[in-house]
Amino acid sequence: MSDANEPVNEYAATFRMVDLDGDGFISVDELKSLMRALGQEIDHVRAVEVMVEADGSRDGKMSLEEFTAFMSRYAGR
Numbered sequence: 001m002s003d004a005n006e007p008v009n010e011y012a013a014t015f016r017m018v019d020l021d022g023d024g025f026i027s028v029d030e031l032k033s034l035m036r037a038l039g040q041e042i043d044h045v046r047a048v049e050v051m052v053e054a055d056g057s058r059d060g061k062m063s064l065e066e067f068t069a070f071m072s073r074y075a076g077r
């Protein structure tokens with residue numbers, strides 16, 4: 001099995017872990033849990049700001065695609 005053509009998979013496992021209620025999107029609360037797991041203490045206002053930044057489709061939650069872009073930017077390199 002080769003996943004060489006699927007760079008998204010790098011974050012898909014993380015996405016599923018972060019998506020605590022399993023609805024396929026990361027909510028602000030789930031984002032807060034993620035940031036804490038990354039060692040970033042974050043308050044609700046900051047979490048909303050991060051969400052707005054990452055939420056390209058403006059639906060108030062992060063899809064896997066948006067999450068991948070977010071992680072590449074935030075945790076990347």
Ligand SMILES: [Ca+2]
Pocket residue numbers: 019020021022023024025026027030
């Ligand atoms: Ca969720």
